[in-house]
Amino acid sequence: MASDMASSTLPWLTLAIFVPIVAGLIVLILGRDDRPGFTRVLALIGSIVGFLVTLPLYIGFNPNTADMQFVEKRSWIETFAVNYHVGIDGISIWFVLLTAFITVIVVLAGWQVITSRVAQYMASFLILSGLMVGVFVALDGMLFYVFFEATLIPMYLIIGVWGGPNRVYAAFKFFLYTLLGSLLTLVAFIYLWHASGGSFDILTWHQLKLGYTPQILIFLALLAAFAVKVPMWPVHTWLPDAHVEAPTGGSVVLAAIMLKLGAYGFLRFSLPIAPDASHSLSGMMIALSLIAVIYIGLVAIVQDDMKKLVAYSSVAHMGFVTLGFFIFNTAGLEGAIVQMISHGFVSGAMFLCIGVLYDRMHTRRIDDYGGVINVMPRFVTFFVLFSLANSGLPATSGFVGEFTVIMGAVQYNFWIGLLTALALILGASYSLWMLKRVAFGDIANDNVRAMTDLNSREFFIMGIMAIAVLYMGIYPKPFTDVMHVSVEALLQHVSISKL
Numbered sequence: 172m173a174s175d176m177a178s179s180t181l182p183w184l185t186l187a188i189f190v191p192i193v194a195g196l197i198v199l200i201l202g203r204d205d206r207p208g209f210t211r212v213l214a215l216i217g218s219i220v221g222f223l224v225t226l227p228l229y230i231g232f233n234p235n236t237a238d239m240q241f242v243e244k245r246s247w248i249e250t251f252a253v254n255y256h257v258g259i260d261g262i263s264i265w266f267v268l269l270t271a272f273i274t275v276i277v278v279l280a281g282w283q284v285i286t287s288r289v290a291q292y293m294a295s296f297l298i299l300s301g302l303m304v305g306v307f308v309a310l311d312g313m314l315f316y317v318f319f320e321a322t323l324i325p326m327y328l329i330i331g332v333w334g335g336p337n338r339v340y341a342a343f344k345f346f347l348y349t350l351l352g353s354l355l356t357l358v359a360f361i362y363l364w365h366a367s368g369g370s371f372d373i374l375t376w377h378q379l380k381l382g383y384t385p386q387i388l389i390f391l392a393l394l395a396a397f398a399v400k401v402p403m404w405p406v407h408t409w410l411p412d413a414h415v416e417a418p419t420g421g422s423v424v425l426a427a428i429m430l431k432l433g434a435y436g437f438l439r440f441s442l443p444i445a446p447d448a449s450h451s452l453s454g455m456m457i458a459l460s461l462i463a464v465i466y467i468g469l470v471a472i473v474q475d476d477m478k479k480l481v482a483y484s485s486v487a488h489m490g491f492v493t494l495g496f497f498i499f500n501t502a503g504l505e506g507a508i509v510q511m512i513s514h515g516f517v518s519g520a521m522f523l524c525i526g527v528l529y530d531r532m533h534t535r536r537i538d539d540y541g542g543v544i545n546v547m548p549r550f551v552t553f554f555v556l557f558s559l560a561n562s563g564l565p566a567t568s569g570f571v572g573e574f575t576v577i578m579g580a581v582q583y584n585f586w587i588g589l590l591t592a593l594a595l596i597l598g599a600s601y602s603l604w605m606l607k608r609v610a611f612g613d614i615a616n617d618n619v620r621a622m623t624d625l626n627s628r629e630f631f632i633m634g635i636m637a638i639a640v641l642y643m644g645i646y647p648k649p650f651t652d653v654m655h656v657s658v659e660a661l662l663q664h665v666s667i668s669k670l
Contacts, residue, residue: 195297202290261657400433419526463490468597503579510572541615
């Protein structure tokens, strides 16, 4: 069923997808390296307009129905019944808004840092933004697959062209891991097309009554793509390499949005299409999630590279997300989605902080810093806030999602809840251990002494991220209210279908 709330208004979802893509193409055509200022302004305008066209989705959204809203459907490839079919519900709307918001932040973050191929850099992020929105709103399986795979191309270029010394290796590893994982998904989609009588409509797939064995096979095929993208242990090894080599903007988008594509896939495909398999394999998924939360948390503690530490912390935090999905209760699922949104703010902010330090010192090694608070007090104020949010401090967004998942885990099984709660200690350990060594104590060396505090652009970016982290931490109700009905509908669908 689909709610045609927006049938009389502009095609807002199409605008949300294609405004940033078209803006990226305009930047690519008109932008020139001998006029970097003009190129940056053009990209900023494109990203802001891209964000503004997503706001009517929130303003006009009806949180009291689980039906798809702002639905658009047009025939695309008639031979195989492939349609341009898009819509949003209470689960996907937040990721559309988050993607557009982070894109504005990334354009501002690269304002002075990127000096070569400025037009191509900005255009890559704008096009990537539109493609990621397409993933979150697609209601046609083939359309989803096209957007899902197309996101690899701009990110591959971002890492491979503007990354660090080992950028080509990291870009290839990122591309191959995610592409190979997705091939089995295509096989699953073709099977579902056949099983549904020649339809790629995702909502039709939700209503299929598949046998137990096909469900298991489909779940495992989808897992191959989504687990790599999240990434879950043990297919997470591409992420630290990609983060370390990516430019700051690439790390922000990778952590804040791209990891969510895999997690979103579980919600839109694995759980509703293969509910019996989801229940049967939930033990495996919970075990893999706990390993990610605990083992990867321990790995993060021993890192000497700040980016690598935050990259491993992302794997641990996303472990909370997959855990929340497979305990099949409202607290777990809502907490997981809140954690996805919060992680977008917190991990994005952490990578922005590391980028600020790297721009001044050109090193990410923790041992090269010390006593930064003596020369950059404004920066350290934000760094402390984001590190505490990364630790799950109450009144920050990092606490809301993790605490809700823990409560859901306790309802599901006390010992699983206890193990999950203990993992919060690890989060505090690696975040605060890094913060102490980088920010506090005496000035470590002359390079630190020469560092300058945040400029007005950097202060503005950090301030916006801080507001988002605190607002969501202090008053999460607007976020949970919008998703609640859709979450309940999904849980009811999965429980009714359970054998």
